[in-house]
Amino acid sequence: MPKVVKPLDIHNLLPQTNCKLCGESSCIAFATKLANRQTSIEKCPHLFKPDFSDKLQKLMELLAPPVKEVIIGVGDRAVKIGGKEVVYRHELTWRNPTAIFIDVHDEMSDQDISARFNFVKNFKFIRMGVELSIDGLAIRCVSGNPERYAKLVSKAVEEVGKPIALCCLEKEPLEEALIIAGNVKPLIYAATKDNWRDLAELASKHKCPLAILSNGDMALLKSLVKSVTEYYKVSELVLDPGTFAEEDVNVTLNNFVATRLLAIDGGDKELGYPLLGVPAALWTLSSKDRDNIEFEESVLASLLMSRFADMLIMHTISPWAIIPVLTWRDCVYTDPRVPSSVKPGLYKVGSPNESSPLMVTANFTLTYYIVKDDIEKGGVDAWLLVIDTEGTSVQSAVAGGRFTADKVFESMKAEDAFSKVSHKSIILPGYAAKISGELESLLGDWKVYVGPRDSADIL
Amino acid sequence: MGKEAKSLDWLLSYITSLLKSIEDSKEIIIEDLTLEVDNITIELPVASRAVEVEKEAVAIEEKPIKLIEATFNYPKPSYQGSIASVKIGATSSEGGSRKKTYTIGGAKAPQFYNFIAPQQHIPVIALDVFDVTPPLAGPVKEAYKDVLNDPVAWAEKCVKVYGADMISLHLVGTHPQNKDLPPSEARRVVESILQAVDVPLIIGGSGDPRKDMEVFAEIASATRGERLIFASITLDMDVEKAVKPIAENGHNAVALAFLDINQAEELCRKILQAGLPKDHLILDPTTGALGYGIEYSYSVFERIRLSALMGKEVLQVPMSCAATNAWVAREAWQKVAEWGPRELRGPLWEATTAIVCMLAGAELFMMMHPLSAKIVKKYAQALSKLLKNPSTSYVDWVKSKF
Numbered sequence: 138m139p140k141v142v143k144p145l146d147i148h149n150l151l152p153q154t155n156c157k158l159c160g161e162s163s164c165i166a167f168a169t170k171l172a173n174r175q176t177s178i179e180k181c182p183h184l185f186k187p188d189f190s191d192k193l194q195k196l197m198e199l200l201a202p203p204v205k206e207v208i209i210g211v212g213d214r215a216v217k218i219g220g221k222e223v224v225y226r227h228e229l230t231w232r233n234p235t236a237i238f239i240d241v242h243d244e245m246s247d248q249d250i251s252a253r254f255n256f257v258k259n260f261k262f263i264r265m266g267v268e269l270s271i272d273g274l275a276i277r278c279v280s281g282n283p284e285r286y287a288k289l290v291s292k293a294v295e296e297v298g299k300p301i302a303l304c305c306l307e308k309e310p311l312e313e314a315l316i317i318a319g320n321v322k323p324l325i326y327a328a329t330k331d332n333w334r335d336l337a338e339l340a341s342k343h344k345c346p347l348a349i350l351s352n353g354d355m356a357l358l359k360s361l362v363k364s365v366t367e368y369y370k371v372s373e374l375v376l377d378p379g380t381f382a383e384e385d386v387n388v389t390l391n392n393f394v395a396t397r398l399l400a401i402d403g404g405d406k407e408l409g410y411p412l413l414g415v416p417a418a419l420w421t422l423s424s425k426d427r428d429n430i431e432f433e434e435s436v437l438a439s440l441l442m443s444r445f446a447d448m449l450i451m452h453t454i455s456p457w458a459i460i461p462v463l464t465w466r467d468c469v470y471t472d473p474r475v476p477s478s479v480k481p482g483l484y485k486v487g488s489p490n491e492s493s494p495l496m497v498t499a500n501f502t503l504t505y506y507i508v509k510d511d512i513e514k515g516g517v518d519a520w521l522l523v524i525d526t527e528g529t530s531v532q533s534a535v536a537g538g539r540f541t542a543d544k545v546f547e548s549m550k551a552e553d554a555f556s557k558v559s560h561k562s563i564i565l566p567g568y569a570a571k572i573s574g575e576l577e578s579l580l581g582d583w584k585v586y587v588g589p590r591d592s593a594d595i596l
Numbered sequence: 597m598g599k600e601a602k603s604l605d606w607l608l609s610y611i612t613s614l615l616k617s618i619e620d621s622k623e624i625i626i627e628d629l630t631l632e633v634d635n636i637t638i639e640l641p642v643a644s645r646a647v648e649v650e651k652e653a654v655a656i657e658e659k660p661i662k663l664i665e666a667t668f669n670y671p672k673p674s675y676q677g678s679i680a681s682v683k684i685g686a687t688s689s690e691g692g693s694r695k696k697t698y699t700i701g702g703a704k705a706p707q708f709y710n711f712i713a714p715q716q717h718i719p720v721i722a723l724d725v726f727d728v729t730p731p732l733a734g735p736v737k738e739a740y741k742d743v744l745n746d747p748v749a750w751a752e753k754c755v756k757v758y759g760a761d762m763i764s765l766h767l768v769g770t771h772p773q774n775k776d777l778p779p780s781e782a783r784r785v786v787e788s789i790l791q792a793v794d795v796p797l798i799i800g801g802s803g804d805p806r807k808d809m810e811v812f813a814e815i816a817s818a819t820r821g822e823r824l825i826f827a828s829i830t831l832d833m834d835v836e837k838a839v840k841p842i843a844e845n846g847h848n849a850v851a852l853a854f855l856d857i858n859q860a861e862e863l864c865r866k867i868l869q870a871g872l873p874k875d876h877l878i879l880d881p882t883t884g885a886l887g888y889g890i891e892y893s894y895s896v897f898e899r900i901r902l903s904a905l906m907g908k909e910v911l912q913v914p915m916s917c918a919a920t921n922a923w924v925a926r927e928a929w930q931k932v933a934e935w936g937p938r939e940l941r942g943p944l945w946e947a948t949t950a951i952v953c954m955l956a957g958a959e960l961f962m963m964m965h966p967l968s969a970k971i972v973k974k975y976a977q978a979l980s981k982l983l984k985n986p987s988t989s990y991v992d993w994v995k996s997k998f
Contacts, residue, residue, distance in 0.1 A: 225902070227895040244997060262935075264887065279995050304994050329991070334659050352991050359666035368660045385986035386978045391670075391711050398671045407666065418990055420998035432944055436971060439948045443894070443955045452998065457936030460927060461886060461948045468891040503888050529854050530889065532924055533882060536803035537854060538832050571773035590731075591926055 142199055144168040150196045152183040171200060174222065174229070203401045203409050204447075206233065207346050207373050209273065209324045210300030216272045218375070218447040219411030224401050227473050234470040236448045237438075237462065238302055240417050242277035243289045250289070256454040258297050262463055265506055269463040271299070275326070275417075275450045276314075278305035283313035290314040294321055302326050302348075302450070308335040319343035326350070326413075327377055333361055337369035346373035348413055353379040355392060362407045375448060376408070380415040382422055382437065389414075390444055397445040411447035414438070420452050431458040438462045442469065478528030479505045483552035487518035491559040494519045496588065497545055498566055499526035499534050508566075511592035520557055524548045532568040542575035549580075564588045670711040675905035679703040679912050680874045682848055684720070684762070684825060684960075685796030691821035691846070695794035698761060700878070700959040701914035706901060707957050708979045715980040719959045721969050722762035722798050723754040724920055727777070727785050728769030733929035735942040736964045748788045755793045758966035761973075764798040764827070765789060770811050771802035779814035786815050790822070798825040798850075798962065805833045813841040820845040825960075827916075828852030828880060831863050839870035848876045850916055855882045855892045857899050857911075864910045878960060880916045885925040886949045893917075897956035917958035919950035919968070943967040951975060 147168035154164070159180040161167040170176040178184055178200065184193045206220030216236045223229045241253040254274070262269045274297050278286040286305065293301060294317065302324040305311045311325065322343075327350035328336040340347035347365065351358035358378060365371045378392035393412055400409040416437040419430055435458040438449050442465060453459060478500045486509055498508045500523045512519050524544050526534035534540035545565075549555065561583040565573055567590030577585045681702040686692025702716035729744045739758075743750040747765065754760040767782045769775040789797060799815055801808030812826050827850035829838050842849045851867050853860035860881055867877060881896045897915060904911040922928055928945035931938055947968035950961050954976065963969045 225895075225898055226891075227899050242997070277994055279997055281995075306991070306994055326994075330663065333663070350991065352989070353986050355668035356666055357663075359668050360663045363664040363666050364660065367664060379986070379990045381986040381988055381990055383988065384978050384981065385988050386975065387708065387710060387981050388983060388986045390708055390979060391983055394709055395670045395711055398673070402673070403671055415990075415993060417998075418993035421993050421996045422988060428940055432940060432947070432967075432971060435944055436947055436951055436975065440951055440955065440975070443952050455936055456934060457938075457941035457944065460935060460941070461944055464887045464927065465890070465948060465952065468887065469894065471891060473891070473895050501889065527854055527856075529882070530884070530924065533854070533921070537830060537852070538803065538805055539854075571771065574773070591930075 142172045144172045146199060147171050147196065150192045150199070151181065152189070154183070156183070158182055202232075203404065204397070205372075205374075205410050207375055207411050209236070209302065209322065209346055211320070211322050214298060214300055214321060216300045221397075221401070221411075221445075221447070224397055224445070226469060230472045230474070231470050233447065234466050235442050235446055236272040236300075237459075237466070238273040238275040238300075238448065238450045239271055239454060240275040240277055240304070240450055240452050241289070241293070242279040243282070243286045244279045250292075253454060254293065254297050257299055260454075260456070260459070262456070262460050264464060264467055265503075265510065267467065269467055271459075273300035273302065275302040275304050278303075278307070278310045278314075281307060281310065283310040286310040287313040287317055291317045294318050300324075304450075306332055308332060308339070311336070311339055315339055315343050315345070319345065322346070324348055324375060326375075328361055328365060330357055330361065333365060334368075337365040337371050340365075340371045340373075341369045346375060347371050348375040348377050349410075350377045351379070353381060353388060353392065355395070358396075359407050362410070366407075374410040375413050376410050377413040377415065380418045380437070380441070382419045382433075386437070386440075390440070393441065393444050393446065412445055413448045413450070414441035414446035415450045416441065417450050417452035431455050434458065435462055439465045442466060475502075478502060478526075479523060481523050481525040481548065483554055483557065484509070484521045484523055485518075486512045486521050489518040489520050489557075491557065493517075493558065494564055495522060495554060495558050495560075495562070496520070496564045496566075497522045497524060497569070498592075499529060499531045499540060500524065501526060501528050501530045501534075504530045508592040520554065522548060522552065522554060522563075531566045535569050535571065540569050540572065542572045542579055545572070545576055546579045562586060566590070566592075672712060673705075675705060675712075677905045677907045677909070677912055679901075679904060679914055680877070681716070682875055682878055682914055683823060684848060686821055686823040686846075690823070692823055693790065694796050694822065696761070697796060697823070701875075703901075703914075704905075706898075706905065707955060707959070710981075710983050714982055717959070718980040719954055719961065719976040720761045721961045721963055721973050721976070722764040723758060723760035723966070723969055724764050724766060724962055724964050725750045725754060725789070726766045726768055727782065728775055730768055732964075733923045733938075733942055734931075735929070735939050736923065738939070739966050747785055748792050751789045752792050754966075755795055758969065759973075760795070760969065762795050762798060763789060763793060764800055764962040766800040766802075767811055768802050770807055771804050772807060773804075774802065779811045782811045783814050783818050786819065790819065796822070796824060798827050800827045800962075805830060809833055809838045812838065816841040816845045816847055819847075823847060825850060825878065829863070829867055831859065831866075835863070835866040836870040839867055839872050843870070843872045843876070846876075848878060850878045850880050851913075852880045853882065855884070855889070855896050857881075857896060857903070860896075860900060861908070861910055864913065868910065874913065877913045878916050879911070879913050880918065883917045883919060883921050883949065883953055883958075885922045885928070886945055886952070887925050887927055890949060890952060894952055894956045897953055897958055901957035914959045915957050916960035916962070917950060917953040918962045919946055919953065919972075920962050920964045922946040922949035923964060943971075947971045954979075 151164045202222045204219045204221035220232045257274045304326040327348035349361045381389045399405040416434045431453040526539040564586045570587045573585045679701045685694040685697035698720045705712035751763045769777045825848045851863045884890045884893045928942040943965040950972045
């Protein structure tokens, strides 16, 4: 369950001047909003004055989410991960959508490298008007050669302009790369039982976030977290419990779940960091054909995202394999408290008049927006009659008896659709074709047309 | 670099590397470098950085030798509720004629949380067959093009070629506005499929509540003892009347609710009150396609399962998922060059829809494409295994040449 913070405990740490500069009517109102995560402490200017620094510190601790928020990158080249308050999405909302990084390494051909740079930089998938894209580049050191690695990192920093992760388990190449890229705050991947002193030192020196990798040994993972935080004061951490694939995928899933339950429900601070999954690791295993690996890599990415991954490193750059992952991320990070239905009624799309077409659809939010969007794209002014299908799509509403001729007829009467248009025709969605006969008999001299199954085909 | 507007970050990194070269080479000659910078104070952290390097050279001697030890104990949340086990299909010794039978349910923890309680059963996948072929997405049609007009051959192909655990037969042709096929005709199709394959069947209706009740009653009594699944009973049916023939003949039923935990509860309660034993009931909370409402399904599945485990008795039944619905998404079937081949994209869309619902608690799947079914089954099997140390190495991914 979400961590409960009492508004009064917050109020004790506020200036209590009721100055309203935060936009709220009083300090207690501000405290209540803070407790409900509806505003942020930055809204109160007083808190950032020197006299308040102690209270600010306490307030930040009080409001800190059980999973720390970690920033990779700087300025407009940064991505926030973690910051989770709840285990399950339905308990509140998941914050900070899973960051998706694509890998590249220093022994790839120039052609492969530029294809990957280009994909990370430019790939877009537009979904309901929102642009979905890749968050960053994970640069692997395969050569072991510091100069070669640093050269690729330098090229990436200059050409890609997105957050990066430096994936290298040896000190020297990392050291060299950090001279060039330390100031863009890459994620250093990863501290292991062998290299943790060197990597923690580098992370501390360059003030970069550090990933912890224990190859599936969970006690070691915690032990590494303790050691780097206590000895080196490195506290911007990301946990990689290991993405074991194939038969061992259950180990991966269980370690992700257990870590998150312990961090949020168990209050275990050493595990309260973002989780990193690496579906790209699938590529080390198989001699399978390429399509097969990409398919499974995509499924694995969605699987880990459903089970709490805050960041993913992937290898595929095929749109067909990436689009489902981006789509699932876009869906699962929405606010579950927003209802899935729009109010039934007669809506105007554009500026319809009495000779504009009359179309019918269901009141499932997504259905409504997709249809409206498609009509607009088609450049038509239309009347859109949205009937109450209890928030289900046309297809399931028809199957479940929630999209019936009676309902359409009743709704036309209730919305006075008969006086809105001078013609006597109505267009049903393709999936509702089977009610057209019945509707025609209810409407008398009206003509019932059946439109396409998919509103993209309107016009 | 002169004319180009480089960022300060870049400049700093440039100077840093320059200083590094100076440090390394002791001598450096700079030619043709002009910095045109007005009114900017540059703090040079690099200088102090260089000093730090020397300091740390000393510090290395004092580096911690040992890791601070820690223990990791898997959490053991206790759940007071458990999910009923539902047996699907009956062998000849059990009063049916199936060679293969399955059990789902029995969970004492959220799905695949094996560190709390081992997964009881591997999720089961049924492939869809239609009595009258509806319009199908291109990639699906391709997989069944040789059997589309023969539900019996279609069912055989699903089991023998594609390895389906079960068949989900959709009697869409019985709908009054489709072919209005009589219940006796539907029964004949069911009987022929039961002859042709040895797996259990899901008997899917047409969505017309009144007709479905007639069709279900006819088939339920004709297949007495086979322990089939009838899908679905909805709130707009006369629930008591619909349940009677299914319960009396020893079958299972699916309760179909529309993305609403309260509705699911109400429907399950009515069905149980009408006399169907709890170990014969499966709940379908409705599956929205990936990109078209799947997040509502995901959260409803999770809420139902958690609520059941925390003691809500009426929801303590296994859940099913019609992943087939994924094909309504245009991303699954539309030909769009920049989205890549739909022959892969479509099945992946369906597989993703299924996997997401499976993690949230679904154990019985209705699917269409053989490739998606295969991958989902593979993950279902792997995730149902008992936990043991991984046999594969993982860290190697960093240095692998893929």
